[in-house]
Amino acid sequence: MSEDNFWADVDRHMVRYHGGTFVPSVIERAEGSFVYDHAGRAILDFTSGQMSAILGHAHPDVVATVRDAVGRLDHLFSGMLSRPVVTLCRKLAELTPAPLTRSLLLTTGAEANEAALAMAKLYTGGYEIVSFSQSWHGMTSGARSATYSAGRRGYGPPAPGSFAVPAPNPYRSRFGADWRGELDHHFDLVDRQSTGNLAACLVEPILSSGGLLELPVGYLAALRDKCVERGMLLILDEAQTGIGRTGAMFAFDRDGVTPDILTLSKTLGAGLPLAAVLTSDQIEQRCHERGFLFFTTHVSDPLPAEVGLTVLRVLERDGLIARAAELGTRLRAGLQALQERHDCVGDVRGRGLLQGIELVTDRDSKAPADELGRRVTAECLALGLHMNIVQLPGMGGVFRIAPPLTVSDRELDLGLDILDQALAKATTG
Secondary structure, three states: OHHHHHHHHHHHHOOOOOOOOOOOOOOOEEEEEEEEEEEEEEEEEEOHHHOOOOOOOOOHHHHHHHHHHHHOOOOOOOOOOOOHHHHHHHHHHHHOOOOOOEEEEEEOHHHHHHHHHHHHHHHOOOOEEEEEEOOOOOOOHHHOHHHHHHHOOOOOOOOOOOOEEEEOOHHOOOOOOOOHHHHHHHHHHHOOOOOOOOEEEEEEEEEOOOOOEEEEOOHHHHOOOHHHHHOOOOEOOOOOOOOOOOOOOOOHHHHOOOOOOOEHHHHHHHHOOOOOEOOHHHHHHHHHOOOOOOOOOOOOOOHHHHHHHHHHHHHHHOHHHHHHHHHHHHHHHHHHHHHOOOOOOEEEEEEEEEEEEEEOOOOOOOOOOOOHHHHHHHHHHHHHHOOOOOOOOOOEEEEOOOOOOOOOHHHHHHHHHHHHHHHHHHOOO
């Protein structure tokens, strides 16, 4: 099929599902840190696919696992169990702090968050959910109701009891450095709106789609206290931050705060559809007694569970979590150097191999630089680098940088060099 015919078929037959335009390249294959288009051009992938492929594309261990498992045991009736599923649940219990001992294996982050919300509502007897106003938790019903960064208009009413509180944003804070006062203020508003049926607070430790907003040290512990005071469960969505990306197995490790429910997805399957919900014996037992039901077609499928075990094995064998911390230091230094050279880079933030830069028209006003962000994105792609920019109302364009944990020093430096060139060309061209 010619390239022209390909795009003609796109125009005629595809639902435009993400609100924008598709990347103007036909991707034919991917390997390591690169994807390759129809002309054979290598494009450095600084998004790890959909922020998921932490082992890079077509990792040989993952390829071997899939080839073996698909010919032996790929899918089962949901009431049947296999060794890979139970082994992965045990392995996750070993990796997470007490009391997270129970797992439910699913396919996507949205699905995992749906199950977590259902569990929290059943356990507490409440139905009200608090999330950040810049959050992204998925596009299914309950997850969409807890997602405030995009996708709310035109779909009818969200689930009753959906409350939003702003995430702390030191670069654009209305409260200065007083994030505790800000948190108190926001929960005072929650209390005034609540009908007395608070069930859970669902948040990301680093809001990726919300503009790479990292919770300050101490914030997560204070948020946990707010939940305990109100009889709510704390649910942490580590779709993008979990499984080593931040330089720790889980982002919450830094804070020493264990959630009541943890959801994992993207990175657990390293790009394949695998998600998990983890909780305690106590929560699982009460939910079971009250008839917890989350029966899906692909719950406890053996093939993705095999992939998850391979991902965890490769991470440990190759020391990739420590490598993510080391590369994160290198990435931060490179981004700060770009900030020194380019006045349009207003802020650098993030952790490990999940970092970002916010573009502004000038540093004094911090005025959003939306059009500049689009130009930089296009220039990066033309130079062989795929970047993703988040553009939310009231914020400048924020580039999310999330290369695979297997990225080499040379590839990381190449990406920084291309970004440097793109910033220069977009601001002077």
